[in-house]
Amino acid sequence: MKRKLSFLSIPYVIWMALFVVAPIIMVVIYAFSTADGGFTLANFARMGTYTVVFTRSFKLALIATLICLVIGYPVSYLMSREGPRFQRIAMVLIMLPMWMNFLLRTYSWMALLENNGLLNQLFQNIGLIDLYNRIFGTNLTFFRMINTQGAVVLGMVYNYLPFMILPIYSVIVKLDHNLLEAARDLGANSFQVFRRVILPLSLPGVLSGITMVFVPSVSTFAISKMLGGGTELLLGDLIEQQFLGGAYNPQLGAAISLVMMVIVVICMWIMNRFGEGEEQAVMM
Amino acid sequence: MKKTVACAILMALFLTGCGGNSSPADDGSTGSGDGGGKRVVNVCSWGEYIDEDLIYQFEEETGIKVNYQTAESNEALYSLLKTGAGDYDVIVPSDYMIARLIEEDMLAELNYDNIPNYAKIDDQYKGLSYDPENRYTVPYTWGTLGIIYNSTMVDEEITSWDAMFDEKYAGQVLMIRNSRDALAAALLDLGYDINTTDEAQIREAYELLADAKEKGVYQAFVMDEIFGKMEGGNAAISMYYAGDYLTMLENNPDLKFVVPEEGSNWFVDAMCVLKSAQHKEEAEAWINFIAGTEANLANMDYIWYASPNAEALEQYPAYYEETYGEPLDEELYNIMAAPKDVLDRCTLYENLPAETLTLYNDLWTELGI
Numbered sequence: 001m002k003r004k005l006s007f008l009s010i011p012y013v014i015w016m017a018l019f020v021v022a023p024i025i026m027v028v029i030y031a032f033s034t035a036d037g038g039f040t041l042a043n044f045a046r047m048g049t050y051t052v053v054f055t056r057s058f059k060l061a062l063i064a065t066l067i068c069l070v071i072g073y074p075v076s077y078l079m080s081r082e083g084p085r086f087q088r089i090a091m092v093l094i095m096l097p098m099w100m101n102f103l104l105r106t107y108s109w110m111a112l113l114e115n116n117g118l119l120n121q122l123f124q125n126i127g128l129i130d131l132y133n134r135i136f137g138t139n140l141t142f143f144r145m146i147n148t149q150g151a152v153v154l155g156m157v158y159n160y161l162p163f164m165i166l167p168i169y170s171v172i173v174k175l176d177h178n179l180l181e182a183a184r185d186l187g188a189n190s191f192q193v194f195r196r197v198i199l200p201l202s203l204p205g206v207l208s209g210i211t212m213v214f215v216p217s218v219s220t221f222a223i224s225k226m227l228g229g230g231t232e233l234l235l236g237d238l239i240e241q242q243f244l245g246g247a248y249n250p251q252l253g254a255a256i257s258l259v260m261m262v263i264v265v266i267c268m269w270i271m272n273r274f275g276e277g278e279e280q281a282v283m284m
Numbered sequence: 285m286k287k288t289v290a291c292a293i294l295m296a297l298f299l300t301g302c303g304g305n306s307s308p309a310d311d312g313s314t315g316s317g318d319g320g321g322k323r324v325v326n327v328c329s330w331g332e333y334i335d336e337d338l339i340y341q342f343e344e345e346t347g348i349k350v351n352y353q354t355a356e357s358n359e360a361l362y363s364l365l366k367t368g369a370g371d372y373d374v375i376v377p378s379d380y381m382i383a384r385l386i387e388e389d390m391l392a393e394l395n396y397d398n399i400p401n402y403a404k405i406d407d408q409y410k411g412l413s414y415d416p417e418n419r420y421t422v423p424y425t426w427g428t429l430g431i432i433y434n435s436t437m438v439d440e441e442i443t444s445w446d447a448m449f450d451e452k453y454a455g456q457v458l459m460i461r462n463s464r465d466a467l468a469a470a471l472l473d474l475g476y477d478i479n480t481t482d483e484a485q486i487r488e489a490y491e492l493l494a495d496a497k498e499k500g501v502y503q504a505f506v507m508d509e510i511f512g513k514m515e516g517g518n519a520a521i522s523m524y525y526a527g528d529y530l531t532m533l534e535n536n537p538d539l540k541f542v543v544p545e546e547g548s549n550w551f552v553d554a555m556c557v558l559k560s561a562q563h564k565e566e567a568e569a570w571i572n573f574i575a576g577t578e579a580n581l582a583n584m585d586y587i588w589y590a591s592p593n594a595e596a597l598e599q600y601p602a603y604y605e606e607t608y609g610e611p612l613d614e615e616l617y618n619i620m621a622a623p624k625d626v627l628d629r630c631t632l633y634e635n636l637p638a639e640t641l642t643l644y645n646d647l648w649t650e651l652g653i
Contacts, residue, residue, distance in 0.1 A: 049649075110509070117518070147503055225461075226509065230504055230652075231504060231652070241648070241649065244359050244363055245463065246645050247642050247644065248359065
């Protein structure tokens with residue numbers, strides 16, 4: 001039996017070697033090379049300049065992840081307690097936006113959030129902007145929504161929320177109801193049942209949800225470019241610039257990527273320590 | 285388990301080894317092998333930069349199949365070529381990038397005997413700084429960089445680059461997300477040459493830009509997002525290329541274009557054949573076809589960029605009138621194909637030395653931090 005299984009895993013191992021391991025090795029090699037192929041640490045010496053970009057990216061990704069968690073957990077929890085029909089419909093509604101291309105979705109947010117965009121026109125027409133001006137004595141003609149960090153976080157939450165809901169939901173929905181009954185039998189009130197039983201048991205789902213939201217958020221460049229206005233660089237932008245910008249410097253780009261990967265891995269490792277003992281708590 | 289991991293790493297090492305050593309040699313040696321099969325030409329250009337009917341027309345006339353691909357920018361194209369990912373025959377880079385590619389020995393000399401339509405290209409677009417002896421290029425389009433503004437959102441006529449840095453327009457200005465063009469605007473505003481390699485001047489230009497950013501002049505840094513933002517009246521002032529302005533104008537008649545009085549950049553995009561090209565003959569057939577008057581008229585009508593083909597440039601107003609049943613606005617024609625007095629105050633970009641490019645990149649990153 002075991003032998004058969006390892007035979008079946010060959011395609012995936014090849015896939016991993018080709019498209020996961022080999023690229024990572026190449027990133028490492030590039031990060032430590034000069035343009036002529038010699039060994040250097042100079043690429044890392046420049047990292048200090050980019051501290052602000054690192055902190056900004058991690059901050060925004062962290063905020064987006066927290067918002068996703070705050071929205072996603074209750075949704076998953078409540079959904080899992082409904083009937084199968086409701087669950088199916090809710091699931092389709094959550095997945096529906098993902099059937100559309102990611103860039104298109106983000107592009108639509110541009111049209112919504114623009115200074116003269118749909119939302120501002122709506123606010124204008126229902127008198128919200130006038131009301132605001134009267135209350136605060138300002139003279140606005142629109143609310144500034146696009147080209148702010150808030151818009152970037154919004155874009156991250158909108159695009160990655162399903163990645164938080166799905167793992168949490170799939171863990172909660174499989175919880176053994178006997179455990180909940182046993183907890184109640186032993187005198188726990190519903191808050192205690194949630195706090196002492198459901199929450200710890202759903203932790204693996206939460207952890208993979210956090211990983212699946214945090215990692216793409218921290219490295220995004222399309223969202224920051226389109227919704228953030230490109231005035232404040234994020235890590236993704238910075239890396240892209242090394243490859244597609246005026247000064248072609250893949251070595252520096254690889255070094256930044258490597259540092260980012262290392263920080264992410266450390267974050268994930270620390271986080272998984274919290275879930276220690278939960279064997280399913282996998283790092284994706 | 286351990287065994288599979290070891291396997292994977294070994295394999296990966298083997299693969300990266302391959303990638304590093306042998307690819308250039310491979311490219312060279314397989315070149316001549318495929319003469320007997322179907323005739324193909326691989327073209328890489330920019331998005332929305334050709335009347336696609338021309339591709340079918342060429343295929344029908346010659347039986348050569350065209351693989352038409354696009355790159356996002358000169359820099360992206362360069363990156364594709366450097367990594368060996370771009371397996372193209374014909375590319376259409378801009379002037380400064382052509383100079384860089386020639387310098388790095390990546391372009392093949394053309395056999396102009398196979399490109400008789402080259403004779404129709406106006407002398408004005410030959411012998412330019414990027415290819416002074418006319419050995420590598422056939423011009424595709426040309427145009428100017430300028431300020432695009434919404435006349436209902438500003439109460440003066442804009443004529444100077446000052447507008448791109450003026451605090452008066454805080455939050456209303458879109459800066460271009462391209463270090464070369466953005467710094468060119470600042471250099472021109474300060475009265476410097478856009479091809480300067482003087483570090484002090486470049487830094488001064490950067491300060492102008494950074495100061496304006498600090499004061500909140502810029503709503504955003506944009507490339508093609510500019511279309512939606514300007515057409516929708518979301519920003520008052522921006523800078524972009526003349527041909528794209530004409531596209532925006534179709535959707536928002538309040539927009540105006542000006543080549544500022546301090547001067548500007550004018551650019552030429554030209555067709556070149558890569559040294560590694562495997563279909564040189566087909567590539568030259570394609571270039572000859574595109575350089576022809578009819579193809580230039582069709583392209584000019586489709587993408588609104590000016591043609592370097594003297595006949596096409598002259599015939600375009602008549603072609604327009606015949607196609608649309610109304611005369612072409614002379615003002616628009618002059619924006620598309622800038623007249624001599626405007627062109628006289630414009631300069632081509634030259635390829636900058638590596639130190640200056642690095643300086644540009646560092647300053648640009650600093651601006652974003």
